[in-house]
Amino acid sequence: MSAPPPALPPFAERVRAAVGDAHLHEAIDRATGQLQARRGAAFASLEAADLVRDHARAAKLEVLARLDTMLEQFEANARANGIAVHWARDAEEAQRLVVEIARAAGCRRAVKAKSMVTEEIHLNAALEAAGIRVVETDLGEYVVQLRADRPSHIILPIIHLTKEDVGRTMEEKLAVPYTSAPQELCALARERLRAEFLEADLGISGGNFAIVESGSLGLVSNEGNIRMVTTLPRVHVALVGIEKLVPTLVDWERMVQVLARSATGQKITVYTTLVNGPRRVPPAGTPAGRIVDEGPEQVHVILLDHGRSATLAGDEAEILACIRCGACLNVCPVFRNIGGHAYGDTYPGPMGAVLTPSLRGLPGWEELPQASSLCGACRDVCPVRIDLPRMLLSLRAKGVERGPVGLVPRLFMKAYAFLATRPRLLRLAMKLARACARRRARDGWVERTPGLPGLLRGWTEQRDFKVPAARTFDDWWERRRGSA
Amino acid sequence: MEAREEILGRVRAALRTARLPARPASLPPIPSALEAAPPETWRARFVAELLALGVAVHEATTPEEVRELVRTRVAGRRVRSWARAALPYDLGATLAEASASLLDGAAERAALAAAEVGVTGVDAAIAETGTLALIAAPDRPRTASLLPQTHVAVVRSADLVPNLRSALTRLRGAIPAASALQLVTGPSRSADIELQLTLGVHGPGELVVVLGP
Numbered sequence: 001m002s003a004p005p006p007a008l009p010p011f012a013e014r015v016r017a018a019v020g021d022a023h024l025h026e027a028i029d030r031a032t033g034q035l036q037a038r039r040g041a042a043f044a045s046l047e048a049a050d051l052v053r054d055h056a057r058a059a060k061l062e063v064l065a066r067l068d069t070m071l072e073q074f075e076a077n078a079r080a081n082g083i084a085v086h087w088a089r090d091a092e093e094a095q096r097l098v099v100e101i102a103r104a105a106g107c108r109r110a111v112k113a114k115s116m117v118t119e120e121i122h123l124n125a126a127l128e129a130a131g132i133r134v135v136e137t138d139l140g141e142y143v144v145q146l147r148a149d150r151p152s153h154i155i156l157p158i159i160h161l162t163k164e165d166v167g168r169t170m171e172e173k174l175a176v177p178y179t180s181a182p183q184e185l186c187a188l189a190r191e192r193l194r195a196e197f198l199e200a201d202l203g204i205s206g207g208n209f210a211i212v213e214s215g216s217l218g219l220v221s222n223e224g225n226i227r228m229v230t231t232l233p234r235v236h237v238a239l240v241g242i243e244k245l246v247p248t249l250v251d252w253e254r255m256v257q258v259l260a261r262s263a264t265g266q267k268i269t270v271y272t273t274l275v276n277g278p279r280r281v282p283p284a285g286t287p288a289g290r291i292v293d294e295g296p297e298q299v300h301v302i303l304l305d306h307g308r309s310a311t312l313a314g315d316e317a318e319i320l321a322c323i324r325c326g327a328c329l330n331v332c333p334v335f336r337n338i339g340g341h342a343y344g345d346t347y348p349g350p351m352g353a354v355l356t357p358s359l360r361g362l363p364g365w366e367e368l369p370q371a372s373s374l375c376g377a378c379r380d381v382c383p384v385r386i387d388l389p390r391m392l393l394s395l396r397a398k399g400v401e402r403g404p405v406g407l408v409p410r411l412f413m414k415a416y417a418f419l420a421t422r423p424r425l426l427r428l429a430m431k432l433a434r435a436c437a438r439r440r441a442r443d444g445w446v447e448r449t450p451g452l453p454g455l456l457r458g459w460t461e462q463r464d465f466k467v468p469a470a471r472t473f474d475d476w477w478e479r480r481r482g483s484a
Numbered sequence: 485m486e487a488r489e490e491i492l493g494r495v496r497a498a499l500r501t502a503r504l505p506a507r508p509a510s511l512p513p514i515p516s517a518l519e520a521a522p523p524e525t526w527r528a529r530f531v532a533e534l535l536a537l538g539v540a541v542h543e544a545t546t547p548e549e550v551r552e553l554v555r556t557r558v559a560g561r562r563v564r565s566w567a568r569a570a571l572p573y574d575l576g577a578t579l580a581e582a583s584a585s586l587l588d589g590a591a592e593r594a595a596l597a598a599a600e601v602g603v604t605g606v607d608a609a610i611a612e613t614g615t616l617a618l619i620a621a622p623d624r625p626r627t628a629s630l631l632p633q634t635h636v637a638v639v640r641s642a643d644l645v646p647n648l649r650s651a652l653t654r655l656r657g658a659i660p661a662a663s664a665l666q667l668v669t670g671p672s673r674s675a676d677i678e679l680q681l682t683l684g685v686h687g688p689g690e691l692v693v694v695l696g697p
Contacts, residue, residue: 027678030678030679031678031679034679035679047514047515047516047517047518048514048515051511051512051514052514054508054511055511055514058507058508058511061504061505061507062507064502064504065499065502065504065507066499067495067498067499068492068495068496068499071491071492071495072492075488086487087487087488087491088487089487089490089491093487137686138676139674139676139677139685140674140676140677143676156675156676156679157676158676158677161677162678163677163678163680166677182677182678182680182682183682183683185677185682186674186677186682186684186685187684189685190684190685190686193686194597194686197686198593198594198597214659214660222672222673222674222675222685223672223673223674223685223686223687224630224672224685224686224687224688225685225686227626227630227666227686227687228630228686228687230664231626231627231630231664232593242491242495249652249659250649250652253648253649253652254514256648257648264675266669267612267613267669268613268615268648268667268669269669270668270669270670270671270672270673270687271666271667271668271669271672271687272615272666272667272669273664273665273666273667274659274664274665274666275663275664276659276660276662276663276664276665277663278663279663280621280622280661280662280663282622292567292589292590292591292622292623292625293620293621293622293625293663294620294625294626294627295620295626295663295664303491305491305494309491309494309495309497309498310494310498312495312498312499312502313494313497313498313501313502314501314502314503315503317498317502317503317504318504318505387505
């Protein structure tokens with residue numbers, strides 16, 4: 001398990017910086033608001049949408065419940081398709097495998113599809129250290145690479161940037177005249193990246209789905225870069241987390257129905273690809289001019305563990321059903337206020353707050369599960385109905401068990417336990433607290449100034465405190481009973 | 485095999501303690517109104533979906549009309565296409581005659597990159613989403629629907645299926661034999677920059693569907 005990079009400032013500082021960034025808020029508000037609306041419309045157009053989601057969930061849970069045999073079957077079927085299957089216990093092993101495959105095939109220039117798992121294992125740095133040039137080809141990821149930035153959303157990597165930011169980046173890094181028109185920026189990227197696609201000898205992708213029954217990979221993209229990456233270079237390497245399996249092509253079809261709807265509000269992505277293996281070699285005696293099954297000569301799949309088997313063993317196993325659609329990010333009030341970078345690792349938002357501590361181990365990441373109001377919006381939008389709030393709570397509990405809990409919260413909980421077990425005393429304390437809060441209130445709210453007194457001040461530093469009602473329920477109940 | 489055995493061992497051990505949510509014993513099948521509707525309705529739905537995606541749709545009632553529509557799209561231009569045998573409506577002759585140059589077999593990368601129009605048939609056309617299903621095979625080169633700025637797909641009425649599920653059923657024999665299956669739904673697009681729709685990022689910026697008899 002790797003600890004967070006030493007350069008990473010503490011979570012509270014990352015959050016403070018993000019909360020103070022008006023530019024970031026503007027960019028994120030615009031995007032997440034629209035995405036929520038589009039997602040709603042897209043699901044409204046799906047017949048029996050709830051049932052489709054139930055089926056999708058059942059398929060993922062079935063895979064997880066029999067993951068060992070599913071992995072063996074996928075491996076056997078993929079091999080029968082001519083795919084070379086490799087296994088990587090951790091990030092270093094996965095990096096080494098990609099470098100070895102590239103070296104054995106003499107590859108020097110790689111084009112990459114957007115893939116969170118390659119972000120997770122820091123593949124680009126490892127390839128560059130091995131002398132292999134690597135170019136990101138998803139428009140957003142290309143901009144991220146030009147800026148030496150990090151993606152801030154698993155579907156929209158540059159959700160934190162405005163079109164002006166992108167324009168200035170391209171002006172500076174590509175030495176082109178400044179423009180902020182998305183269509184022009186897109187044309188610039190097309191021209192630059194087309195040359196890369198035609199020259200590359202190695203294509204690197206993730207895998208949205210690995211289909212057990214057919215031994216194939218399911219990939220989705222809107223731009224067409226994944227088709228390029230899996231068609232033009234002579235070698236294709238796909239990095240796939242061991243949890244990405246789905247049992248059958250029928251299950252894959254259900255995943256396709258819910259993935260794009262959840263991610264971008266489309267019924268289906270522009271390009272939905274099933275990769276069965278390398279180009280088919282024609283039978284002997286076929287005239288050379290007719291040999292045109294285009295595609296790579298070699299297809300490799302690297303099945304990556306990197307904390308997934310450890311996650312499967314615990315209370316948070318359900319997070320392995322995640323299909324990385326990003327819907328939970330867009331609805332999360334915390335994500336919408338702090339953006340993706342503040343989460344500090346590859347996966348942000350509610351799914352990231354569960355997945356990161358699960359994959360990397362809780363030490364150093366205890367605060368991520370705290371970054372939630374537990375409102376449950378994430379569970380409601382999840383296409384496979386993952387109970388994210390339950391796991392945010394189980395991770396919080398583990399964080400507390402691990403301790404050390406600060407002196408203040410400990411004393412507070414002791415005092416609370418003392419009061420809560422003595423009804424008369426509790427009522428008296430509540431009466432006092434109510435009177436105190438009311439004195440500090442304006443129009444029903446205790447605001448930052450004067451704020452709550454003493455240790456409670458922290459609450460009103462960040463939010464207003466609603467003044468308790470003049471009469472408690474207990475009072476009301478007593479009187480009602482008395483008058484009846 | 486060391487990593488393989490270790491990972492599988494860890495997974496087996498994990499499954500002994502994993503607390504996975506219960507799975508429903510059985511779920512009812514997913515209904516489809518479009519599957520149940522008369523096939524004549526599929527064509528209208530397919531066209532409506534294509535138009536919503538920004539696809540140029542041309543309907544033709546005779547093979548001659550199809551060839552004429554394709555001819556106007558390829559006239560004087562460099563064309564990448566499926567092999568003659570795989571194209572419907574005997575389009576190969578039209579392409580050879582009308583185009584400036586035609587690549588319908590193995591070709592150099594530089595020549596492929598210079599192609600302006602790609603012409604393909606389809607293996608299925610999915611009404612529900614306006615999706616074209618293209619099998620990758622020796623007579624169906626993938627680059628025809630990928631590299632040129634314009635992709636002209638020629639669809640026969642017989643190619644129409646109501647939804648993806650029925651397309652998979654129809655193609656269940658062909659899919660395992662192919663190196664890939666490509667589903668295409670509209671022109672290449674991106675919304676990475678401020679969620680603004682931009683077309684033709686990497687794949688064709690223009691998709692034309694000629695829908696024949």
